[in-house]
Amino acid sequence: MRVLVVEDDTDIREQLIDTMKGEGYIVDAAAEGSQGLYFALEYPIDIAIVDLGLPEVSGLEIIRKLRDAGKDYPVIILTARTRWQNRVEGLEAGADDYVDKPFHHEELLARMRALLRRTGRWSQAEFSCGPIRLNTSEQRVLVNDEEISLTAYEYKVIEHLMMHAGEVISKTDLTESMYDDESDRDSNVIEVFIRRLRMKLDPDGTINPIETLRGRGYRFTLTRNS
Amino acid sequence: MNSLRSRQFLSALAIIFLGILLLGSVLYYVTQHKMLKDEESSLSEAGLELMGFLDFKEDKFVIDSSSKNDFLAFLIKNEFSKLSSEKFAYIQHNDTGNIVWHSQYPFNDISAGRFAKDKRRVFTTFLLTMPAEVDGVDILNPEDTQGRNVSKLDGAENYIVYARGFSYKPSGTYQLILAKSAKTLQKGHDDSIRNLFLLFLISTILVLISQLVSSYFVITPIRQFEKEINKIESGDQQLITKEYPTELSQVKSAVNALINAEKGQKQRYRDALDDLAHSLKTPLSVLQSSAEKSQNDTISSQVERMDDIIAYQLRRAVVNEHGGTIIKQQAVRPVLYRLKESLMKVYREKAFEIKVNVDDFAKCRMEEDDMMEVFGNLTNNACRFCENIVEITATQNGDILIIDIDDDGLGFPDKNPSELLQRGIRADSQSEGQGIGLAVSTEIVEAIGGKIELLISPHVGARVRLHLPM
Numbered sequence: 001m002r003v004l005v006v007e008d009d010t011d012i013r014e015q016l017i018d019t020m021k022g023e024g025y026i027v028d029a030a031a032e033g034s035q036g037l038y039f040a041l042e043y044p045i046d047i048a049i050v051d052l053g054l055p056e057v058s059g060l061e062i063i064r065k066l067r068d069a070g071k072d073y074p075v076i077i078l079t080a081r082t083r084w085q086n087r088v089e090g091l092e093a094g095a096d097d098y099v100d101k102p103f104h105h106e107e108l109l110a111r112m113r114a115l116l117r118r119t120g121r122w123s124q125a126e127f128s129c130g131p132i133r134l135n136t137s138e139q140r141v142l143v144n145d146e147e148i149s150l151t152a153y154e155y156k157v158i159e160h161l162m163m164h165a166g167e168v169i170s171k172t173d174l175t176e177s178m179y180d181d182e183s184d185r186d187s188n189v190i191e192v193f194i195r196r197l198r199m200k201l202d203p204d205g206t207i208n209p210i211e212t213l214r215g216r217g218y219r220f221t222l223t224r225n226s
Numbered sequence: 227m228n229s230l231r232s233r234q235f236l237s238a239l240a241i242i243f244l245g246i247l248l249l250g251s252v253l254y255y256v257t258q259h260k261m262l263k264d265e266e267s268s269l270s271e272a273g274l275e276l277m278g279f280l281d282f283k284e285d286k287f288v289i290d291s292s293s294k295n296d297f298l299a300f301l302i303k304n305e306f307s308k309l310s311s312e313k314f315a316y317i318q319h320n321d322t323g324n325i326v327w328h329s330q331y332p333f334n335d336i337s338a339g340r341f342a343k344d345k346r347r348v349f350t351t352f353l354l355t356m357p358a359e360v361d362g363v364d365i366l367n368p369e370d371t372q373g374r375n376v377s378k379l380d381g382a383e384n385y386i387v388y389a390r391g392f393s394y395k396p397s398g399t400y401q402l403i404l405a406k407s408a409k410t411l412q413k414g415h416d417d418s419i420r421n422l423f424l425l426f427l428i429s430t431i432l433v434l435i436s437q438l439v440s441s442y443f444v445i446t447p448i449r450q451f452e453k454e455i456n457k458i459e460s461g462d463q464q465l466i467t468k469e470y471p472t473e474l475s476q477v478k479s480a481v482n483a484l485i486n487a488e489k490g491q492k493q494r495y496r497d498a499l500d501d502l503a504h505s506l507k508t509p510l511s512v513l514q515s516s517a518e519k520s521q522n523d524t525i526s527s528q529v530e531r532m533d534d535i536i537a538y539q540l541r542r543a544v545v546n547e548h549g550g551t552i553i554k555q556q557a558v559r560p561v562l563y564r565l566k567e568s569l570m571k572v573y574r575e576k577a578f579e580i581k582v583n584v585d586d587f588a589k590c591r592m593e594e595d596d597m598m599e600v601f602g603n604l605t606n607n608a609c610r611f612c613e614n615i616v617e618i619t620a621t622q623n624g625d626i627l628i629i630d631i632d633d634d635g636l637g638f639p640d641k642n643p644s645e646l647l648q649r650g651i652r653a654d655s656q657s658e659g660q661g662i663g664l665a666v667s668t669e670i671v672e673a674i675g676g677k678i679e680l681l682i683s684p685h686v687g688a689r690v691r692l693h694l695p696m
Contacts, residue, residue: 011512019515053504080507081500082537084565084602085595091568098572101507102514102533118574 001116001136001159002026002177004048006036006062007078008055012101016049019105024139026156026177033057040066044173045073046163047112049099052079052090060093067094074115078103127162130207130222134162141201148200153178157193158201161210161220170217194218231445235437242429250422254415261414262386265406269388272304273404276315280327282394287317287327301329312407320355320391320399356391356401447471451478458485459554496595499540506536538662541599542669555589555696558629561597562605562618569609580609581617588620590627590694596670603663604631604690611635615685622696626676629692632683664690 003025007013013029020027028043030036033054040048040062048066052059063075077090077098087098096115099108126135133142139155141148150158160177161169171190178190194210201209211219279297281290289297300306305313306329316328388404447470457463465485466478510529517525559582566580592600601618608616612633619630668678676694683689 009508009512012508012515015512015515080504080511082503082507083500083541083595084598084606088564088568088598088602091571092564096571096574102511102529105515105518114575 001046001163002028002044003112004036004039004043004045004050005029006033006040006048006054006059007051008032008053009051012051015105016108019109023109024136026179033059033062037062037065040071041069044176045071047073047116048075049078049108049112050075050095052077052081052086060090063090063093063095072119074112074119076108076111076115078108128225129162129165129220130209130225132162132201132209132222134159143201150197150200153189154193154197154200157190158197161218162224165220165222165224168213168217168219174218230448231437231441234440234444235433238433238437239430242426242433246422246426246429250418250425254418254422257418258415265386266388268304269386269404269406272300273315273388273390273402275300276404277390277392277402280317282397312409313405315402315404316351317400317402318351319397320401325351326400352385352387352389352403352405354387354389354401354403356389357399447474455481499543503536503540507533510536534662538666541662541666554593555591556594556597557586558588558590558597558601558620558627559584559586561594561601565598565601565605569605573609576609578609578612578614578616580605581615584618584620584629588622588627588629590674590676590696592670592674592694596674600667600670600692601629601631603667604692607663608633608635608688608690612687617683617685625696627692627694627696629694630683631690631692632685633687634683634685635687637682637686637688638680 001024003020005013005016005020005027007016007029008031010031013031017027017029028039028045030039033056036050036054037057039045050059050062054062059077059079063077066075074096075094077087077095078101079086079090079098080101082100090098096118097111099111126133126137128134131144133145134140135142136159139159141150141155141158156178157174160174174190178193194212198210201207207222209220209222211221213219279289279293279300280287282288306315314329317326318324319326385405385407388402390402391399392402393399450468451466451470451474454463454466454468458466465482469475470478510533514526514529517523517529562582562584566582570580590597605616605618608631612635615632615634617630617632619632621628621630664678671678671692671694674695676692679691679693681689681691
């Protein structure tokens, strides 16, 4: 799950990054509006937390532009300007919820989970596709109720694929879901992770959970159990 | 006297009245004086001419027959030919007081060159004694009644008199008196008064007409100005825009400058408070987060308390700033619909309905920003506590707009719910930042002269009733 944090105050931004990473999110953080807007438009973001009072490009402008560009991921406004006029303007610009400063991190996380559930990106903390079960809060994967040992990167790849079960995911999207903006990226390693995951999830080659689509990317073939 | 029109009318009337009184007095005096002088010189000339016709024979004054025709012409010319008391002449012996000659006799007798001695005298005589040695003229003031009635006349009358003393030795000294009734002068006086009255009447009519014209040219721009001010007050326009005469255009500029300055100042004030809120809340957020990490509940609760105080005081500062501003009428419905859309988004997971029973005519004198704050706080509370429905209804009572915000939640606590309207009392101490909403809303509403009541809704939940001036 990739979260964008746009906040100009260094302390708050660092605290948010810590909290989000602690929850297993990939975090893209921006201190300025223009950088935030770039991330919002260019990265495969799942949810964004945007401060309204930003230098240069305002939070409102970021929200308007990302919505104009057709991005439909949930956006939470984080603001010290707690007048209703500001809140309504933010919600009208395309935000889905607001959190006033100062805020409890637990409350922000709860609102994020609610929004992710609401938008179908994250229906619940634990779900299954066929015999494969994913627990996002514990970051565990079980096949036929037996836990599979995965590295952090392997977990991120399978989480992203299962979250978007049935969808075609490009190598680039998969790479970006694995790394935050400060990491060195190497899309060739994706093939390695996919091969390892196939070995661990389907050692007998009976269920074929990950399909390779030549020149387009990968698709998780099992549908989500209701 | 309060209207400009009545002031203008009365001042013009006063000027006309005083002006005509002054001018009339001068005109009257000059006219009367000239008439008197003319009569005096006319009598003086006639007296001297008459002396030329008179002869003294056998102790009597007679007209020489040779000058009979000239004398007749003289009498006609000087209007002595009429048998009346209006103009006459006589000669009186100073010692005996006897009238030895007079002009009042039948005209035919004069034509025959004789006097009718038995004719009654029908003229007034005067108690005068002109010394013969003084060869001059004395004109009496016609206002003084100097005469006495010899014949039966209707009361005493004023005369203009010419008198001349002379002597015929050895008969003694005589005086010639020419007199003319002042009736003509009285007539002239009456004419003057009538003319002055006419002048006054015509002037008054002219003043009335000029009032109508000046009303159109002078009062019309002022009325237009007043209309524009009313429109600004009702929110139909922002500034005074029409063209006005020079005197009013300065007022227009001043009013527009005042409105702009006030708007700018208000915006700057709000921006400054927003910046202050931002700069205070950012470190509080850091503190809050650190307290959470270190699981320090004391710091966490103190941060919340500080946040409440900052939020309340900053919002209150904006409320206090309302004094002296022009508050325009604002429609309530658009604000409520914007809030409805936003709140439905925020509470998307909750299955409930927001009903807005407010039409476009529901307006009140509150700025949009404040309206958003009041309705935002109150509707948000209703959305938070409701089960299935939030209903907002507007009704009008005279010049007060009543807005009811109803929900079907648990309602207000039975014990003294009005305490919730005061700062620091929170019905829901678990939710952050919401406790001050009701108190701030109360302050905003009271600042514009309205009030808030806490009641029970028909849905058996809470009803917040707002009384807002229209």
